[in-house]
Amino acid sequence: MIGVLQFPGSCDERDAVAACERVGEARLVWHEETDLSGIDAIVVPGGFSYGDYLRAGAIARFSPAMEAVASFAAEGGPVLGICNGFQVLCEAGLLPGALLPNQGLRFICRQVDLVAESTDSLFTRGLEPGARLSVPIKHMSGRYFASDDQLDEIEANGQVAFRYAPGENPNGSVRDVAGVTNPAGNVLGLMPHPEHAVDPLTGSDDGLALFTAMASAPAPASA
Amino acid sequence: MKAKVLIRPKQGILDPQGKAVERALPALGFEGVSEVRVGRLVELETDDPTQLDALCEKLLANPLIEDFEIVLDDESASNGSGK
Numbered sequence: 001m002i003g004v005l006q007f008p009g010s011c012d013e014r015d016a017v018a019a020c021e022r023v024g025e026a027r028l029v030w031h032e033e034t035d036l037s038g039i040d041a042i043v044v045p046g047g048f049s050y051g052d053y054l055r056a057g058a059i060a061r062f063s064p065a066m067e068a069v070a071s072f073a074a075e076g077g078p079v080l081g082i083c084n085g086f087q088v089l090c091e092a093g094l095l096p097g098a099l100l101p102n103q104g105l106r107f108i109c110r111q112v113d114l115v116a117e118s119t120d121s122l123f124t125r126g127l128e129p130g131a132r133l134s135v136p137i138k139h140m141s142g143r144y145f146a147s148d149d150q151l152d153e154i155e156a157n158g159q160v161a162f163r164y165a166p167g168e169n170p171n172g173s174v175r176d177v178a179g180v181t182n183p184a185g186n187v188l189g190l191m192p193h194p195e196h197a198v199d200p201l202t203g204s205d206d207g208l209a210l211f212t213a214m215a216s217a218p219a220p221a222s223a
Numbered sequence: 224m225k226a227k228v229l230i231r232p233k234q235g236i237l238d239p240q241g242k243a244v245e246r247a248l249p250a251l252g253f254e255g256v257s258e259v260r261v262g263r264l265v266e267l268e269t270d271d272p273t274q275l276d277a278l279c280e281k282l283l284a285n286p287l288i289e290d291f292e293i294v295l296d297d298e299s300a301s302n303g304s305g306k
Contacts, residue, residue, distance in 0.1 A: 055285055062282075091285065098287045105239045145236065145288055172237065 002215065003029040003039040005069070005085070007049035007060050012082065012195060016045040019195035022208060023215035031063040041078040041214050042069055044085030046138075046193060056099060056141045057087030066092060078122045078217045079187045080210065083139055086179070086189030095180055095189045096154055097146035102139070103172025109138040111203060113165035114178050114192060118158040121185035122217040123210045133162075133206035135192040137170060142191040144173035144180075151175055157183055162190055186217075224272055225296035230284045231262035262289075 002020040006013045006028045013028055020026035020043065029039070031049075036042070049060035060066060066088065073079045073094050081089040089095045102108060113134055116127040127133075146154065151174060154160060162179035169176045171191070179190025194207025232238045238260050245259040265283055269275065275293050284291040 054283070058282065058285070098285055100236070100288060101239060103237065103239050105243060147287075172239075 001038055002026040002041045002043060003036060004043045004045055005029050005031065005065055006045075007031045007047070007063060007065075009049045009051050010045050010047035010084070012046035012084075012193065015193075016043045016082065016195045019198045019207070019211050020215070022198055023211045029065055031060070031065045034064045034068045036068050036072050036077075039072070039077075040219065041217060042072060042080070043195075044069070044079065044081040044088050045195070046083030046085060049084055049088060052084070052141075055087075055091070056084060057089075057091040060084075060088045061092040070094060073182070073187050076184065076186050078214050080123055080214055081187070081189035082193055082195060083137075083142075083191055086191055087141065089187060089189045094187050095182055096150055096159070097144055097177075097180060099141050099191070100143040100145050100172075101141045102143055102170070107138070107140045108142070108170050109136070110170070111136050112168050112170055112178075112192060114162045114190075115165050117160045117163055118181065118185075120158055121161055121181040121188050123181075123188045123213050124161050126209045126213045132165060133194075133197075133209075134204040135194055135197045135207050136203075137192045139171070139191055142171040142173070144171075144177045144191070146174060146177075151177075154180055159183060159185075161188055162192070224270075225266070225268050226272060226275060227294045227296065228265040228267070228275070228279055228283055229262060229292040229294065230265065230279075231290050231292075232260055233288055233290050236288055 004016045017026045087099045116131040163176040181188045194210045197204040197207030240261040241259040279291045
């Protein structure tokens, strides 16, 4: 069973559930829930959790469900953060770096090409390094930032899962980074929306590979 | 006690909001303004000013991307301990 978090202000949770249901069973997890028993993987979806007050993801990080997700992640459970979910995971310290307002200060909504880089994570195992994925973005604060030292470290660790294809960086992200994992590879966050790219009807089904890989992830040792 | 917390984008981090403001000024006839940076001001009242540092690090600012400065309104108290 895949759990999709739902905060007040989430808006992509239903598409995320629909994407997960293509590869298994899924249900919504309300932000006040703390019991994740029976959940094999977690999606932190996009939207504007708690109104994105203060900074995107800053308040959601303290929700009861996120405390449970932090424990779940520490035990090796797969956690996928998309867009606002990526912002929440960075604010929670589960992923390195932070997301800043887009360089151009505009909300951007369009299809972009991603290049898969590290294919060691629980979500990118099904991809060839260098594979291109066409996935939509729709965000206001998607400019990935980490210090040069931190970037060197996450690159050396193979934690960069996706970069925007050359010349496509839409928001000013440092080193074109579009998605990163934690060192263990069981937590992935990315600004583009794989859950909106699971059916050729909407232009691309390149995002489905992430959900397929997540659904077949081995159970955490201590679960 | 009343306090103000000033939160700024860290030095070296591009602040497109500041740039946009800076570029708008000459159009209004204000010349010679540069290095505009836009941050946030949080006003609050607290019974325990000693917790302000931790509160800023944990919630009000993201130390990866923002610096903060705490200004206590009570003149007799020591001035902002922020970084």
